Amino acid sequence: MRKAIRRLLLSFLVITMALCTGGCWNRKEVNTIMIVLGVGIDRLSDNRVEVTVQLYNSTTSGPGGNSGNQGEGSGGGKIQSSTGQTMVISASGTTTYDAVNHLQRKLSRTLFWGHSKTIIFGEQAAKKGIKMDMDFFLRFSQTRERTRVLVGKGTARSYLEARPLVEATSALGIMVLVEQQYGIDRNLKDLAEGLLGESHAVALPLLHFEGGVNGREDIKSLQGCALIHNGFMKSTLDTEKTRGMLWAENHSRWIKMPVSVGEGEFVNLQPLRSTAGFEPSIEKGVWKLEVEIRAELVVLQNASALTLDDPHVIKRVERDANKLIIRDVEKTMSDLQELNVDALQVAQMFHRKYPKEFNKVQKQWDKVFPTIKITAKAECRIARTGMYTNT
Amino acid sequence: MNRGTLSTVQLMVMMYFTIVTTAILVVPANTAAAAGTDMWFSPLWALPSGLLSFYAAYRTHCYFPGLTPVQYFPKIMGKFMGKLVGIPYLLILFFMCSLVAREYSEFITGPFLDQTPILVVTGTVMAVCAYAIYKGPVVLGRMSLLFIFPFVGLLLLAVILLYPVMEPRNALPMLEFGIMPSIRASYVAQGWLAEFAFVSNFLPMLPTNSKPLKPMVGSILMVIITLIVVNTLSLFLFSVLNKELNFPFLVALRFISYANFFEHLEAAGMVIWVSTLIVKLSVFYYIVVTNVSDWFGMKDYRPLIVPLGGIVLVTSIFMVPNQETLARVLATAVPFLFLVFFLAVPTLVWWFVALRSRLSSKKAAPS
Amino acid sequence: MEPNPQDIPIDPKLSVTLPKLKVLFADSSDVVIHPFRVDRSLDGLLVYVENLSDMERLERGVLQPLRGLTREEVLTEGFLEANLPIGKVQAVTKQKEAVMSILSGNPVLFVDGLPYALTLGLASWNQRSIEQSSGENVVRGSQESFVETLATNLSILRRRLRTPNLKTPTVTTGLLAETSLAIAYLQHTATPELVDEVMRRLQAIRFDSLLESGMVEELIQDNPYSPFPQLLSTERPDVVTAHLLEGRVAIFTEGTPFVLIAPGNFFSFMQSPEDYDNAWKGTVSRLIRYLFLIIALLMPAAYVAIVTFHQEMIPTSLLLTIANTREQIPFPVLVEALLMEIMFEALREAGLRLPKQVGSAVSIVGALVIGQAAISAGLVSPPMVMVVAITGIASFMVPHYAMSIPLRMLRFPIMIISGILGLVGFVLAFAVVIIHMLSLTSFGLPYFSLQRTAELEDTLLRTRLNRVQNRTFLSGRLEKHQSMFEKNRSSNNAGKKENGR
Secondary structure, X not given: OHHHHHHHHHHHHHHHHHHHHHOOOOOOOHHHEEEEEEEEEEEOOOOOEEEEEEEEOOOOOOOOOOOOOOEEOOOOOEEEEXXXXXXXXXXXXXXXXXXXXHHHHHOOOXXXXXXXXXXXXXXXXXXXXXXXXXXXXXXOOOOOOOOEEEEEOOOHHHHHHOOOOOOOOXXXXXXXXXXXXXXXXXXXXXXHHHHHOOOOEEEEEEEEEEOOXXXXXXXXXXXXXXXXXXXXEEEEEOHHHXXXXXXXXXOOOOOOEEEEEEOOEEEEEXXXXXXXXXXXXXXXXXXXXXXXXXXXXXXXXXXXXXXXXXXXXXXXXXHHHHXXXXXXXXXXXXXXXXXXXOOOOHHHHHHHHOHHHHHHHHHHHHHHXXXXXXXXXXXXXXXXXXXXXXX | OOOOOOOHHHHHHHXXXXXXXXXXXXXXXXXXXXXXXXXXXXXXXXXXXXXXXXXXXXXXXXXXXXXXXXXXXXXXXXXXXXXXXXXXXXXXXXXXXXXXXXXXXXHHHXXXXXXXXXXXXXXXXXXXXXXXXXXXXXXXXXXXXXHHHHHHHHHHHHHHHHHHHOOHHHHOXXXXXXXXXXXXXXXXXXXXXXXXXXXXXXXXXXXXXXXXXXXXXXXXXXXHHHHHHHHHHHHHHHHXXXXXXXXXXXHHHHXXXXXXOEEOOHHHHHHHHHHHHHHHHHXXXXXXXXXXXXXXXXXXXXXXXXXXXXXXXXXXXXXXXXXXXXXXXXXXXXXXXXXXHHHHHHHHHHHHHHHHHHHHHHHHOXX | OOOOHHHOEOOOOHHHHHHHHHHHOOOOOOEEEEEEEEOOOEEEEEEEEOOOEOHHHHHHHHHHHHHOOOHHHHHOOOHHHHHOOOOOEEEEOEHHHHHHHHHOOOOEEEEOOOOOEEEEOOEOOOOOOOOEOOOOOOOOOOOEOOOOOHHHHHHHHHHHOOOOOEEOOEEEEOOOOOEEEEEEEEOOOOOHHHHHHHHHHHHOOOOOOOOOHHHHHHHHOOOOOOOOOOOEEEOOHHHHHHHHHOOOEEEEEOOOOOEEEEOOOHHHHOOOHHHHHOHHHHHHHHHHHHHHHHXXXXXXXXXXXXXXXXXXXXXXXXXXXXXXXXXXXXOOHHHHHHHHHHHHHHHHHHHHHOOHHHHHHHHHHHHHHXXXXXXXXXXXXXXXXXXXXXXXXXXXXXXXXXHHHHHHHHHHHHHHHHHHHHHHHHHHHHHHHHHXXXXXXXXXXXXXXXXXXXXXXXXXXXXXXXXXXOOXXXXXXXXXXXXXXXXXXXXXXXXXXXHHO
16 A cells, blocks of 8 residues: 555656646746737738737836837838837738738737737728638637627728727727627627628628827727628728618617707607517519518607607607618618628528528529518607606 | 446436537537538437437346446357457447547647647546546446536536527528438437447446436436537527537637626636546546456456556547548548447347347247 | 463452552552551552542542451452442452553552452543633534543533433553543444444554544544545534434544544535524525635636636736736746745644744734735735635635645645646546545545435535434445455554564
8 A cells, every 4th residue: 555655656746747847838827928909900002911919018017117119020010019008019921820920920928819809800901801811810719709800991000009098908999889889790700600601791890080089080980881792891881871780780779860850850869779670581583571670769859849748749750760760771771782792691581481492592692682672661669758758 | 346336317427428528529510511500409310329229238238137248248149259249349449438538639639738748638637537447437426426517507507698699590491401411410419329338338337126217218318408409509609600610519618708707718618528528538448448357357457447548548649640530530430330339239239139038938938 | 371461360469469569650650559457457458640539539438438347348249349438439350450440540449358459430630621612613502612531521422412322332442551432322323334333443443552533533544545534523512412413423532622423424524513503594604615615625726727828718807907917926827826825834834833922923924925025026916815815714614624634735736737737637636636535435435425315405505404304314325345444454453563572
């Protein structure tokens, strides 16, 4: 027994020693990694891919840490410091990974992608195709399917470099913008599903700069969406034209609804919640899609002479609101059909209901989609008129 | 040597883990490739396979109570033939045990410890399993009972936390190409459920008056339900992406995000999965060791633990060159082997034994 | 062959006995050998140990009455036993018995011509009074605890269990100096197999002298190499009573207030007597205790694994905070954790051993060393201090001290392996601990098993009292699994043979 114990202890010792000397293979101490908060992908004029990352800079806060990280990089990119706790650096390469590799070589610490919140594609990058980039982010085990994906007007890099207005870092700020449902919400999984699904199309939220406070152009906002088809950005829709998509995806909370009730008179409504229903049908060879939006609204401002304690008046406002929604949805749908980008996955809807019919046309979906008759229906209910009835 | 006793509940949970631990890794991706949107109910077609392989093992056991397969083969076919038949049986067991070890190391070195040598990854878990079976199969039974709670908790947690992002409409269209794709897709699940024949190694350990039939059928149903839950979860989350993913359930856990705080739970899920894998690998390891010791007619299986473990370890490293080959083998050859060795062979053995005993009783009756 | 010294009978001639005793007790200043004479012609001898016997009663109850007796009366068999005004008088015929009686405080009376000696039950010595338990405190419930005297302890127990079914046979053991052990059990409640097994193991002990119940525990447990305690040791009479009612056996050792309860079970180490005084609310404190048991064992390891391998699991804002605090720390997380945990263990050990007067000094220095100063010196990060502090508190939440020792001990290997293989190592190391615990038995009873759901009601949970009461808890559950013990005993005996010579 005693011998057995001695043998056990000895083997434990040997194993531990072997493990320790062999190295702790996957160990990465927190102070040997650089936490990537956001990624930007741009295409340079010579068609090289430029990857920009926003990194958390933990050295600045500690005593003796310095924030001067300026200098010229060797891999064909620039290193530039940003304000506060983050720094933004970029590098270019022939492919995404090539650029990431160059980026990594500039740093003494390993990049850690597990907390990357956003992936921003620059306009040029989106136009020249994002499928290859997507492949890298999906294949790489550190990046997450939950990472928000956006397209930025201009270069992706500028958004990461921009100073955040409220949140600690701009990458985080952009993620919060998306979470607030100001626009559509797409993550890496949605992107892959869209591009690999029946329609091969997807819409991504579009980032803009807005004239900022004190003349600084640092305020980013979500305005509209970018339409990606087969991996290439085909076009963009502005905020107004995206509204239909928001209704269709139940992201209606911040849609503005000024119901016009007369010359210059408005009742401002806010959607509390909404649900969208889609009813595809094929009648005598005619493909139809009916979109039905049900919404619950509250009155936020009554800038009109109407008295809202009258049920008839409420009915009338509701009717007008319905029209507004129908207009929004139909506008978006017709735009999508015009551009022939099935970003709302109409193909999937038909596939689910009419698998046989759909499978016949699956190959020529691009020809079928623009011919579908899309109609919208809306049914609003004004739930509350606010704390005061008349003021 | 008395190997201890197991209760029927322990055996039920132990067999559940023996099937389900690797099945939840392998089955969803493979089913998705063949069945598409019908993947969620496809595991149901594996039910007959599980029931039959268990029932055959059980009935044969009734003719030879207290004996393991390698011990009753000689009684059926004569000493020499019995031992001879035992050899391929032992080899397939070796192969399976190495396969489980390899699946583990692929799973760990893929998304988690990619720089750690495979020898260390497999070696450590084999050492833990060796310790477990050194302590006896009773410990395995108790361990299963203990680990069932975190495992079921993990499944429930995943379902609850992922509920908001699940898209039930992904299950449409149903039966797009008829019922055949879902049946064909259940091939892998059928192979896995055939492993229920392993129960013949543990039936002798039950108390003599126990009735394992109902609990074991319960165990088979539990496996099917778990696979359906996991498949449904993957389908509702990833629809078309499923067939592209190596480990859909793992990615599902990655996808959890609750209040921006409970995020990226795949490592926690991995912890629970590894604990159940220890049960599974130990069961396979134990079966290999005891069958070899029974084949040689040894009294105690313990001296074999370390040498056989070493062989399994080495085989697991060299059996396939890479992850792609492993995935291909798991989707094609392995279920076939399982179905042959753990469904067809036990059923034939059962029929043979039943026929022989009926004949001999008829012969005995007139005289 | 020399006759066994235990069996040498007492010589009736005092002239033989007296020199023997004088030799035996030479240089023993506390042993009084007092010759006297009865009826002018009959020699008597009274031997006792000073201060171990009640001197006054010896005077009044033995010496005075003896003076008034005649020679014939004294030499009549049975006369003295019946007539001395003392409660307990016993005749012994063996020398060994007489000597043991003297040493345990009972004076022995030899009379010339009688082939036996009389032991007088006058043992009485200064003993610690029954005080409050120092190790196991409760807010509500009995406050008394056992003392160092075996007889007193048995009396405390008897007072609580007034039933003739309470049996307390004694065993004496010890090669150089003897120690009295007593076991206590409730007849018809404890299974006879268990009682026999306990008796068998106690009688099998071959050891120089047993100083504390911990030594007894080590010598009779199933698996002496396990870090986990396999017998419950307690100084609370109510705990012993409760366990006896469950059908367990208590082992009392002379000279220590700590009583062993066999068989031990993992869950009984996690019970506090107070759980039973708080109705079902005891469940809450129990669950918290189990939670912190796990924290005490695993938290530093989990922290090391997650912070060095799985940073993605940490919420982003928390990770950024940790990144800030760790920036200037010179050590890897594993080394940092080991350092801090070892420091904490050192402080705890120092706090236990040090004289009361300097206690505050250590706690002040300790708090500074592993707290504020270490952080401001940039040696450790604040989250690490938090982890160590929480782990420390958690390890004190285990109601039975013996159970917190393996927790603190096993923390280190789990931490090291987690530092090498991350959460994979973490779960593997934890699995080894679990496998070990699941394979443990105590007197054949599985240490860690919830084979029946009914047991849940008084282990993890504590449901209604009428459901918890479960007298047949142990019956039919004992496995014949004593191989470890048998092996241990044979090697023990072999060792003794060499020493004993």
